[in-house]
Amino acid sequence: MKIVAAKSLLKANDQLAAENRAKLEADGVFGLNVVGSPGAGKTTLLEALFAQLTDRIRPAVIEGDIAGSIDAERIAKLGVPVIQINTEGACHLDANMIAAALEGIDGEDIDLLVIENVGNLVCTAGYDLGEKLRIVVLSVSEGDDKAAKYPAIFQGSEALFITKTDLLPHCNFDIKRISADMKRLAPEAEIFQVSALDGKGIPDAADWLANLRNS
Amino acid sequence: MHELSLCQTLIDHVEKEVERAGQKGRVVIVEVVVGRFSGVHPDSLRFAFELLTADTILEGAEMNVAEPKATCCCRGCNARVEIDEMPVECPECRGNDITIEGGRELLLQSIEIEDQS
Numbered sequence: 001m002k003i004v005a006a007k008s009l010l011k012a013n014d015q016l017a018a019e020n021r022a023k024l025e026a027d028g029v030f031g032l033n034v035v036g037s038p039g040a041g042k043t044t045l046l047e048a049l050f051a052q053l054t055d056r057i058r059p060a061v062i063e064g065d066i067a068g069s070i071d072a073e074r075i076a077k078l079g080v081p082v083i084q085i086n087t088e089g090a091c092h093l094d095a096n097m098i099a100a101a102l103e104g105i106d107g108e109d110i111d112l113l114v115i116e117n118v119g120n121l122v123c124t125a126g127y128d129l130g131e132k133l134r135i136v137v138l139s140v141s142e143g144d145d146k147a148a149k150y151p152a153i154f155q156g157s158e159a160l161f162i163t164k165t166d167l168l169p170h171c172n173f174d175i176k177r178i179s180a181d182m183k184r185l186a187p188e189a190e191i192f193q194v195s196a197l198d199g200k201g202i203p204d205a206a207d208w209l210a211n212l213r214n215s
Numbered sequence: 216m217h218e219l220s221l222c223q224t225l226i227d228h229v230e231k232e233v234e235r236a237g238q239k240g241r242v243v244i245v246e247v248v249v250g251r252f253s254g255v256h257p258d259s260l261r262f263a264f265e266l267l268t269a270d271t272i273l274e275g276a277e278m279n280v281a282e283p284k285a286t287c288c289c290r291g292c293n294a295r296v297e298i299d300e301m302p303v304e305c306p307e308c309r310g311n312d313i314t315i316e317g318g319r320e321l322l323l324q325s326i327e328i329e330d331q332s
Contacts, residue, residue, distance in 0.1 A: 001240075003326040005232050009224050010321055091217060123217055126254045151301040152252060155315075184303040184311040 013127055016095035020102060020130025027107025030213045031115065033129050035153055036137030038119030041163040041196065043071045045137055046114060048196040050078050052206035057213050059112040062101045064093040066118060081110070092123040095130055112213055125152040133212065139164040140173040147181035154182055159190040161205065166195040218255060221321070222263035228323045229273055236328075242276045244327035249280050250320035252301060257282065285318025 008014070024031045036042050043063075050059060060081040063072040072084035083101045085093060098115060105113065115131060117124045136157040138146055141164060147154040154160065160182045162175065179191050190208060194201035229245055245264075249255050257280040264278050284297045291310035298318075304311050 001236075001238065001328050001330065003232050003236050003238075003328065005228065005323045005325060007228050007232075007323045008321060009221050009228070009323060012224070090220070122254065126217075148303060151303070152254060155301070181303055184313075187311070 010126065013095045016099050017128035017130040020095055020098050021132070023102060024107065024113060024130065024132070029107050029110055030112045031129070031131035031133070032112065032209075033115045033117060033131035033134040034137060035117045035121070035124045035134060035157070036119065036161075037121050037139075037142060040119065040137045040139045040142065042116050042119070042137045043074055044196045045161060045163055045194065046116065047074065047078060048194070048199070048202045049206050049209060050075075050080055052203060053112075053210060054078070054080070056210045057111040058109065059114055060105055060110040062093075062098065062105075062113065062115045064097070064116060064118045066090070071116065081105070087118055091118060091120050092127050093117050093129055094127045098129045112209070121146065121150040121153050125150075125156060133158045135159040135161055137161045137163055138178070140167050140171045144172075144174045144178040147178055147185055151185055155185040157186060157189060159192065159208075160186075162191065162193045164195060164197070165193045165200060166197045218259040219263045219267070221255060222260055222267050225260075225264070225323055226267055226271060226273060229326055230271065232323075232326055233272060233328060238328045238331075240272075240329040240331045242273045242326055243329050244277045244279060244325075245273065246279045246281065246324040246326075248320045248322040248324050249282055250318040251282060251285055251299060252315070252318035253321045255321060281324065283317060283320060286316045288314050288316055290314070 034042050061075045063082060063084045066087050069084045072082045075082040083104050085097050085101055115129055134157045136153055182189055182191055192201055192205045194205055249257050261278055268274050287296045287298045287302050289305035289310055290312040292308040294305060294307035296306045305313050
């Protein structure tokens with residue numbers, strides 16, 4: 001006998017993600033999923049952005065890491081509420097983990113929830129967390145071919161943050177190439193060039209984020 | 216990518232469907248649909264399937280994998296082209312006003328159960 005099921009294997013995640021999204025929207029919280037390789041500078045970018053944003057908006061952060069709480073401790077130092085999720089080996093956050101973390105966050109107290117995903121350009125592309133918007137972070141030392149090599153993660157992101165631009169003189173990184181690839185994969189996406197070290201590009205990126213929150 | 220955990224979800228779904236159908240027999244064939252851009256590698260899924268089905272009603276079952284292609288649709292020249300790899304431009308006119316249809320499927324399609332009669 002044959003049973004026709006036609007069941008999506010990611011459906012459970014997608015349903016939970018929809019619930020997370022509804023909860024955040026009901027509380028007036030803007031959800032932001034931050035993805036990128038390990039070492040791309042996701043946490044450093046957040047630190048730099050928060051330095052310019054905390055007088056305008058009230059952020060909170062969910063930190064996803066395979067182990068430890070190094071990133072969460074860095075965020076906590078800024079006085080920003082933070083919840084650490086340890087995936088214990090899993091290569092991505094999923095909507096179920098976010099649902100559990102949301103229990104510990106009072107939506108009344110915040111305007112922006114940043115979810116810093118596990119450093120990974122592959123698996124994180126497959127899991128909707130319930131965010132409003134996803135941004136992908138790529139440092140210039142990783143190479144300008146990454147959008148072409150990992151299209152799914154770039155295609156599903158609404159903005160690209162090119163980080164560590166202070167290293168450009170030392171890297172063979174063509175901004176034009178990565179920008180062209182990103183525009184092809186995600187024509188509507190914003191592209192920011194930032195350096196947390198010298199602060200270049202950070203004010204514009206912070207304004208963009210603040211305006212998104214208010215739009 | 217995360218074939219092991221997806222495969223466990225697959226097995227959970229199969230067990231639930233078989234129970235819901237009131238069947239007691241062993242599962243002989245499981246049909247799944249894995250889109251080219253789902254991020255799932257069929258060989259890894261098969262490997263995980265062998266490992267995880269031991270001592271379940273799926274032990275020894277065959278897994279058939281359908282791999283539907285995606286279509287690149289160009290708004291510039293209206294071409295619809297079947298693709299194996301994620302394109303950065305329209306394969307016909309090289310324009311970049313393209314959308315991709317399909318290819319991300321990840322489905323448990325059907326389950327075949329041994330007849331008990």
